[in-house]
Amino acid sequence: xxxxxxPIKQFEPVSEKIRFAGEIVSIYETTLLGPDxxxxxxxxxxxxxxxxxxxxxxxxxxxIRQYRSATxxxxxxxxxxxxxxxxxxxxETAHRELIEEVGLxxxxxxxxxxxxxxxxxxxxxxxxxxxxxxxxxxDNRQGIEEEHMxxxxxxxxxxxxxxxxxxxxxxxxxxxxxxxxxHVR
Numbered sequence: 001x002x003x004x005x006x007p008i009k010q011f012e013p014v015s016e017k018i019r020f021a022g023e024i025v026s027i028y029e030t031t032l033l034g035p036d037x038x039x040x041x042x043x044x045x046x047x048x049x050x051x052x053x054x055x056x057x058x059x060x061x062x063x064i065r066q067y068r069s070a071t072x073x074x075x076x077x078x079x080x081x082x083x084x085x086x087x088x089x090x091x092e093t094a095h096r097e098l099i100e101e102v103g104l105x106x107x108x109x110x111x112x113x114x115x116x117x118x119x120x121x122x123x124x125x126x127x128x129x130x131x132x133x134x135x136x137x138x139d140n141r142q143g144i145e146e147e148h149m150x151x152x153x154x155x156x157x158x159x160x161x162x163x164x165x166x167x168x169x170x171x172x173x174x175x176x177x178x179x180x181x182x183h184v185r
């Protein structure tokens with residue numbers, strides 16, 4: 001804990017009941033005991049975690065424009081994917097997703113940061129990487145959305161304008177691109 005920070009009163013998990021088990025996420029009703037000893041109930045989405053990758057080729061970032069059913073829109077995103085293979089490290093997942101989605105193999109992969117995507121209701125934890133010294137390889141797209149996605153090249157220097165103009169509205173992409181800009185600066 002940081003110097004001068006008052007310790008936070010603890011919440012204690014009491015029980016958890018599964019409400020829905022899906023292919024990607026599960027939803028639990030979680031009962032907690034608050035610092036005031038009152039019982040509270042929260043819905044919590046459990047997710048296996050994810051990686052995202054900023055593939056830098058020269059001054060250009062390879063992104064994807066992919067359909068997202070939750071928004072009913074095509075979104076401009078950096079390559080990403082679930083950590084759904086048991087025993088696979090985040091770095092291995094990043095290499096796999098980079099090949100699958102944009103047909104690139106990274107010569108150098110640097111961890112830029114880690115974050116919770118939406119901790120108000122979900123435990124999804126992401127690892128964000130910068131891929132450099134990339135070489136082209138055959139892609140290995142998985143699923144209908146990936147089959148119909150488009151690879152888009154953007155200049156890293158155009159990122160802030162694209163965010164300002166709402167061309168990029170995906171949180172993991174904004175985080176990854178801004179971290180990459182800072183890293184290569």
